[in-house]
Amino acid sequence: MGAGVTVDRLAELLVSHFGAPADRVAGGVTFEELEFDSLALVELAMVAQKEFGVEVDEQEFTPEQSVAGAARLIDSRRAAS
Amino acid sequence: MPQAMPGFGVAVTGLGLVTPAGIGVDEVWRRVLSGEPTAAPDPALEGMPVDFSCRVPGFDPDxxxxxxxxWRLDRSSQLAVVALREALRDSGLDPSTWDGARVGVVIGTALGGVQTYEAQQRELDSSGVGAVSPLLVPMSAPNMVAGYLAMECGASGPNLVTATACASGATAIGTARELLRGGRCDVVITGGVDAPITRTMIAGFTRMGALSRRTSDPRAASRPFDTARDGFVAGEGAAVLVLERNHDARVRGARVHGLISGYGASADAHHATTPDPSGAAAERAVRSALEDAGLSAHDVDHVNAHGTSTKLNDVTEARLVRGVFGDGVAVTSTKGVTGHALGAAGAIEAVCTLLALRDDVVPPTANLDSLDPEVEVDVVAKEPRPGRLRAAVSNSFGFGGQNAVLVVTRS
Structure with a gap:
């Protein structure tokens, strides 16, 4: 699956599960800019695990990370598994 | 500042309701006056011995x-936040300009975020620790609802939750009044909430023998004071009231729905779930609420009963009401319409009592077809009963023997 597809699915998840504003979610936007706090990032690791079937440690998503960066992390885990 | 003087009435300047009888005070009050029950089959309880409940209709948190x-709130907090928003709009207060340090929050809940707790327990059992939400604790801890209401409106004064089972909402309102009377706050957001309809909780209440088993006809299941009653119907909901000292409310030109003029509390010290058959402690709560209000039993025209529709409560309570008030008060139980929303019940019923005084009408007790002969009080049935109401009492009695009674007077 290409990186673009993962970004799109992740973006959709940020809107549907977390209520992030759809018009602000884009690859270059960071979680901090989307006002994700530490609890939301742990929840994201949990939800991403279910959605993408990969192991993501709860500290691996960070406030400074962009949505595209998170998608790359997910894809790298998927390639490794 | 007035200190512990009898007859200290606090003004109710804002009301918000989210209940099985509807969302919003006007919709709820119309439904309560209609006497139309809300109990209905509940898909979430399918296959259980009790498979019906009273749910808030069409509540979509998103x-x-x-x-x-x-997504960050348990259903109980979701209901409370919606009720808070209505109450604040109604009060005309502007949280962006008030001194938040003078605004308190006191909310009653019997069970807290049990829906979240139960769902996360299932995740743990089926998928392990990694599947448990980091929001489990802040969503399910019983104190959190008061915290979330404070965040919603910048209320940074005293903030607490009262837990006295089915009396929690009334205890909260009585406690809120004390914060105003003692000068600790200028505004208190108060009320009650519960969203207790989960398979585990319903199983527990079923095993206690507390719930109606009328699965063939849920609409007729909540029938306080009726000969054929066989238990309560679990409900959910939230009621929020904005309280201010009467003087302050007048000075700012607020619309005052009515006054919380007295509060009495006591404990049966008798049994976990069975009310003391003598009703002595509950009666003491009623009498101390009257004394606190500076009223005698003869000043009271209406009692909004706890009236759960259980065999034991309704007879014990009727005996107590007769003992204190004789047959001179119009009694109703709005639980016939709304079911029993546990920690929210006392607050929902305080609002109904305020509205009864405002409109000079006592709502009927739903499903009351045949008054239990042991209930020797004047219970309003079938139709709302208009008539001048000077003062009213709202009773709330909790499992654990906790009793809380409010006296409501006209504005």
Whole structure:
């Protein structure tokens, strides 16, 4: 699956599960800019695990990370598994 | 500042309701006056010995609060936040300009975020620790609802939750009044909430023998004071009231719905779930509430009973009401319509009592076809009963023997 597809699915998840504003979610936007706090990032690791079937440690998503960066992390885990 | 003087009435300047009888005070009050029950089959309880409940109709948290706020809140807090917003709008107060340090929050809840707790327990059992939400604790801890209401409106004064089972909402309102009377706050957001309809909790209440088993006809299941009653119907909901000292409310030109003029509390010290058959402690709560209000039993025209529709409560309570008030008060139980929303019940019923005084009408007790001969009080049935109401009492009695009674007077 290409990186673009993962970004799109992740973006959709940020809107549907977390209520992030759809018009602000884009690859270059960071979680901090989307006002994700530490609890939301742990929840994201949990939800991403279910959605993408990969192991993501709860500290691996960070406030400074962009949505595209998170998608790359997910894809790298998927390639490794 | 007035200190512990009898007859200290606090003004109710804002009301918000989210109940099985509807969303919003006007919709709820119309339904309560109609006497139309809300109990219905509940898909979430399918296959259980009790498979019906009283749910808030059409409550969509994502629509009401936005997904961004809703996903982080247990259903109980979702209901409370929606009720708070209505109450604040109604009060005319502007949280962006008030001194938040002078605004308190006191909310009653019997069970807290049990829906979240139960769902996360299932995740743990089926998928392990990694599947448990980091929001489990802040969503399910019983104190959190008061914290979330404070965040919603910048209320940074005293903030607490009262837990006295089915009396929690009334205890909260009585406690809120004390914060105003003692000068600790200028505004208190108060009320009650519960969203207790989960398979585990319903199983527990079923095993206690507390719930109606009328699965063939749920609409007729909540029938306080009726000969054929066989238990309560579990409900959910939230009621929020904005309280201010009467003088302050007058000075700012607020519309005052009515006054919380007295509060009495006591404990049966008798049994976990069975009310003391003598009703002595509950009666003491009623009498101390009257004394606190500076009223005698003869000043009271209406009692909004706890009236759960259980065999034991209704007879014990009727005996107590007769003992204190004789047959001179119009008694109703709005639980016939709304079911029993546990920690929210006392607050929902305080609002109904305020509205009864405002409109000079006592709502009927739903499903009351045949008054239990042991109930020797004047219970309003079938139709709302108009008539001048000077003062009213709202009773709330909790499992654990906790009793809380409010006296409501006209504005």
């Amino acid at each position: 629509r009401e609060l936005g997904r961004r706020a809703a």
